[in-house]
Amino acid sequence: MRLDHVSYVTSHDQLADTVQRLGSRLGSTFVDGGIHPRFGTRNFTASLKNGQYIEVVCPLDHPATEQTPWGKAVSKKANEGGGWFTWVFSTKDISPIEEKFGRDAIEGHRTRPNGTNLKWKQIGVKEIADTREFPFFIQWLSTDHPSQDGTPLAEIEKIVIADNDQLSDSWFKDDILASLGEVDIEWVDPSTNDDQSGIVSVHLRTPAGIVALD
Numbered sequence: 001m002r003l004d005h006v007s008y009v010t011s012h013d014q015l016a017d018t019v020q021r022l023g024s025r026l027g028s029t030f031v032d033g034g035i036h037p038r039f040g041t042r043n044f045t046a047s048l049k050n051g052q053y054i055e056v057v058c059p060l061d062h063p064a065t066e067q068t069p070w071g072k073a074v075s076k077k078a079n080e081g082g083g084w085f086t087w088v089f090s091t092k093d094i095s096p097i098e099e100k101f102g103r104d105a106i107e108g109h110r111t112r113p114n115g116t117n118l119k120w121k122q123i124g125v126k127e128i129a130d131t132r133e134f135p136f137f138i139q140w141l142s143t144d145h146p147s148q149d150g151t152p153l154a155e156i157e158k159i160v161i162a163d164n165d166q167l168s169d170s171w172f173k174d175d176i177l178a179s180l181g182e183v184d185i186e187w188v189d190p191s192t193n194d195d196q197s198g199i200v201s202v203h204l205r206t207p208a209g210i211v212a213l214d
């Protein structure tokens with residue numbers, strides 16, 4: 001298991017502005033990741049060092065948006081004003097995680113503007129709708145990875161997360177903390193984050209110094 005990416009939600013109307021704002025602070029360029037037809041969302045991604053990336057995702061006016069856990073969760077976050085949404089861990093074999101959840105992972109895919117197709121399995125999205133400090137989990141089924149889309153200039157140094165319990169309610173707490181590598185986690189009280197749990201900010205080391213994206 002390894003930290004794969006972090007997800008930031010915005011509305012469809014604000015997508016271009018959000019991508020430009022975050023990209024200018026990072027000194028990196030986001031690329032069009034394409035549409036997730038099964039989930040009714042679309043994303044832009046910025047590659048980071050260590051095989052990681054940032055995703056900016058928005059809901060679409062699409063039937064699947066309100067019919068799938070991911071689409072509904074993204075739409076809800078966008079309607080709340082957007083911002084940091086979740087963190088995602090990848091694994092080479094998702095079956096032990098499926099056993100813990102007691103259900104099968106679902107397959108997702110998106111087609112990039114250049115026509116290449118990314119495929120993966122994901123599980124744990126239902127849980128992050130209400131417990132946003134939890135990550136969800138994926139297994140990539142295609143060999144391409146979004147961290148390869150562009151030249152990575154920045155790397156995640158620290159993630160600030162509002163959660164009094166510090167993942168104590170997660171089946172995967174030990175696995176998550178052991179999979180962070182050089183990434184630090186700073187736990188803060190949800191009262192400092194409008195009483196909301198989840199990611200508060202992501203601090204990245206860039207050529208211009210440390211940048212905190214909130």
